Amino acid sequence: MRLALQQASVTVAVYQTQESAAPPALESQESGAVPPPQTSVPAPERTGPPDTVSSMKTGYVVALTIFLAYIVLLMRRVASVRKPS
Amino acid sequence: MTTASALDARATPVRRLPPVDWLLVLSALAVAGVVARATLYTPADAMLGAVQRLFYVHVPSAILGMYVACSVMAIAGGLYLWIKDDRLDRIAESAAEVGFVFLTVVLVTGSIWGKASWGTYWAWEPRLTSALFLWFLVLSYLVLRDAIENREARARLSAVLGVLALLLVPFIHMTVYLFRGLHPEPIVLKPEKPAMSPEMLSTFGFAMLAFGLLFFAMIRLRYQWATARDARAELEQA
Amino acid sequence: MSNLAFREPSFIADAIRIARKDLLIEFRSRSGFLSAVVFALLSLAIFRFSWDPTAVRSTLLAPGILWVIFTFAGLLGLNRSFNVEQVDRAMDALLASPVSREAVFAGKALGNFVFVMAVQLLALPTLALFFGLPVGPEWWGVLAVALLAGAGFVAVGTLFAAVASNTRLAEMLLPMLALPFFVPVLIPAAQATSSLLAGRPISEVLPELKILGAFDIVFMAACALAFPFTLEE
Numbered sequence: 001m002r003l004a005l006q007q008a009s010v011t012v013a014v015y016q017t018q019e020s021a022a023p024p025a026l027e028s029q030e031s032g033a034v035p036p037p038q039t040s041v042p043a044p045e046r047t048g049p050p051d052t053v054s055s056m057k058t059g060y061v062v063a064l065t066i067f068l069a070y071i072v073l074l075m076r077r078v079a080s081v082r083k084p085s
Numbered sequence: 086m087t088t089a090s091a092l093d094a095r096a097t098p099v100r101r102l103p104p105v106d107w108l109l110v111l112s113a114l115a116v117a118g119v120v121a122r123a124t125l126y127t128p129a130d131a132m133l134g135a136v137q138r139l140f141y142v143h144v145p146s147a148i149l150g151m152y153v154a155c156s157v158m159a160i161a162g163g164l165y166l167w168i169k170d171d172r173l174d175r176i177a178e179s180a181a182e183v184g185f186v187f188l189t190v191v192l193v194t195g196s197i198w199g200k201a202s203w204g205t206y207w208a209w210e211p212r213l214t215s216a217l218f219l220w221f222l223v224l225s226y227l228v229l230r231d232a233i234e235n236r237e238a239r240a241r242l243s244a245v246l247g248v249l250a251l252l253l254v255p256f257i258h259m260t261v262y263l264f265r266g267l268h269p270e271p272i273v274l275k276p277e278k279p280a281m282s283p284e285m286l287s288t289f290g291f292a293m294l295a296f297g298l299l300f301f302a303m304i305r306l307r308y309q310w311a312t313a314r315d316a317r318a319e320l321e322q323a
Numbered sequence: 324m325s326n327l328a329f330r331e332p333s334f335i336a337d338a339i340r341i342a343r344k345d346l347l348i349e350f351r352s353r354s355g356f357l358s359a360v361v362f363a364l365l366s367l368a369i370f371r372f373s374w375d376p377t378a379v380r381s382t383l384l385a386p387g388i389l390w391v392i393f394t395f396a397g398l399l400g401l402n403r404s405f406n407v408e409q410v411d412r413a414m415d416a417l418l419a420s421p422v423s424r425e426a427v428f429a430g431k432a433l434g435n436f437v438f439v440m441a442v443q444l445l446a447l448p449t450l451a452l453f454f455g456l457p458v459g460p461e462w463w464g465v466l467a468v469a470l471l472a473g474a475g476f477v478a479v480g481t482l483f484a485a486v487a488s489n490t491r492l493a494e495m496l497l498p499m500l501a502l503p504f505f506v507p508v509l510i511p512a513a514q515a516t517s518s519l520l521a522g523r524p525i526s527e528v529l530p531e532l533k534i535l536g537a538f539d540i541v542f543m544a545a546c547a548l549a550f551p552f553t554l555e556e
Contacts, residue, residue, distance in 0.1 A: 052134035055201035059139040060120055062197065063146070063190045067116070067299065070186045071109065074306050078102055081313045166552055222503045229500060232490040238555070242486050245549045246500065249482075252545055256507035259534055263511065 102309055109302040115295035119288070127288040136201040141288055143194040145296035146187045151219055153300070154184025155250070158226070162247030165240055171315065174240035177247055179307035181226050183300060188220045211261040218257050222250050236315065334429070337422045341430025346437055348407060355403045356438065363396040363446045371453045381454040386516035389450050390472075390509045393443055398498055400438040401480040404431050405488035418554060428481065428550035432543075435477040435484075443469050456520060464519040464528070471535040472512035475542055479504040482546040485553040507538050 123141040130137035161177035164170075195213065196206045207213065226246050233239035349356055370388045374381075408414035417427060447465065451458055480501050487497040511531035518528050525532075 052136035052201045055197055056124065056135040056138050059136070059194045059197040060124065060142065063139075063142045063194050064116075064120065066186060066190050066193065070183075070303065071113075074303065074310065077310050078306070078313075081310060081317055082102060218503055218506060225499045225503060229486070229490065229496065232492045232496055234491065238489055241552055242489060245482075245486060245552050249479075249504070249542075249545060249549060252541060253504055253507070256534065256538055256541075257503075260507040260510045263514070263530055263534065 102313055106302065106306050108298075109306055112295065112298035112302040115291075116299050119292045119295040122291060123288050127284050128282060133202050136198055139194050139198045141292040142296070143191060143198060144289070145293045146190045146194070147216070148293070149296060149300045150184045150187030150191055151216065154180045154187060155219065155223070155254070158184065158223070159247045159251035162244030163251075165244045166248070171236075171240070172312075174244070175308050175311040175315070176304075177244065178230060178311055179304045181223055181230075181247070183303045183307060185220070185223045185227060186303070187300065188216070188223060191216060192220060211258075214261040215254075215257050218261075219254065222253070226250065236318075334423065334426045337426035338429035338433055341417075341422070341427060342433035342437065345404065345407065345431065345434035349403075349434075349438065355400060356441065359396045359399045359438070359442050360445055362399060363392050363442055364449055366392045366395070367446065367449050367453050374454075381456060382520045383517060385450055385454045385456060386513045386520060389446065389516060390513040392446060393439070393469075393472075394476075394502070394505055394509060395498075396442045396446070397435075397439040397476055397480060398501070400435055400442070401477075401484040401501070402487075402494050402497055404435050404481060405484050406493075409488065414554075424551040424554065425547045428485075428547050431485075432477045432481040432546075435481050436473055439473050439477060440469070443473065457522075461519045461522065464525045465516050467525075468512050468515045468519070468528070468532070468535070471532060471539060472508050475508045475535060475538045476505060478539065478543040478546045479508075482550055482553065485550060489553065489555075504542075507534060511535050 119141065123138050127138065127141075129135045157180035158177050161173045161180065165173040165177065195216070199208065199213075200206045226243060229246055230239055230243050233242060367388070370392075374384055405414070408417060418424070447462070447469070450456065451462075480497075483497055483501040483504070487493050487500060490496050511534045515528040515531035515535075518531075519525065
């Protein structure tokens, strides 16, 4: 019983954070737009609160990985051209 | 002029490639510093949350990859057609390739930011669309270079593509804005330039410097490699 | 070339002569034109079958299909325009003749223009037939759009056909090089066609027509100037 209550309150908390955290970012951007959503892009559907810290980390990791991969490619090319044939 | 540069390169291909590229190391350290500063010390945007900090890699990459690299590619190509100096072709080649890496970073970080802020990885918004077409354009430039064996023909034909690409970009911009005019987007996808706090502004300044340094160091190393590669090819032919 | 003009054939006469030669080869062999037409009509039929009339109105769907097919049928013709010159190194003879290189480009482009317009002239009525589009005076507007778009298309396409013919990949490379350059042609053309078929007056598609016109002027000039650089010195 207590467990069920706890679960219920957790669910409520999740919904609350979803409501309090998700819409503001959208509303603030939508505020200037009058026309109805007539777009090929489906309306953003959120399944949870925006976990933007993880997005930030993913973004930096991916960006730095791309740069690093290119540097490694350059290094390998330099090594191969330096090698006596 | 061509023979002079070729001779110069032939004499010193190895001297031009030091064992450690200190400029690259320095730029990597600067980028690491900026990333630490951006993710740990700079305040995040109140509205967009932490993901807004991708600004410090996204925007410098966009400026360097879209404007600087593509202009260098086109201008060096145009000058090549005029004075036919191999060095100009190697500059264009290096700028295109490094620009492609930066453009890829722009698209990928933009996409991740878009997912967090707009709820979608990709939207056919004018700026995104023109960035994508620019990415394709640089990619086709690189594939064209790859498809031509003869060095002189490669330089000449890719220079033609580079110059025409510069003429194309304004047309793509006009077209994609017209495209949006008929299909109104309900969301203002790019957040208006927020009034940045002094910390944000200084972090952005450092980021611009650090990624600019990385960009320059990459182009330099790529150029040195191309010089050594061409010199070696000439030696092997002789 | 002005002081030699009285001895040499003029630029326009040269261009027309080269276009005539290309079209004559095309007419005698017919292989390229026929395959482009069959490709266009077959694609129209296939697109017609993949279309659910209850989901999307035909006037919204047809313009996009028309211009996609135009592009790929056109690419078939563009690929041929320089392949023809590679047999027996005919290009060398063409360049050795007292014809300016810009005139060679203009002639090649003119030949390609006739080619793509001929395909388009067959594709337009087929489109109207297959998709049950209303037939009326708005088709004159569509034809004007097709002429403007076709001019820009062949200017860029002819140049890149020359570039691609110098590479290992040739036919493979042409679409990749040319398609980004077709964006400012195809998107306004498709949008203008869509508006016109929806019964809008031609004044409403002026922004699209302006982009097409500006593209034609800029790229016809730029590609004619760039063409000599695509040839071996």
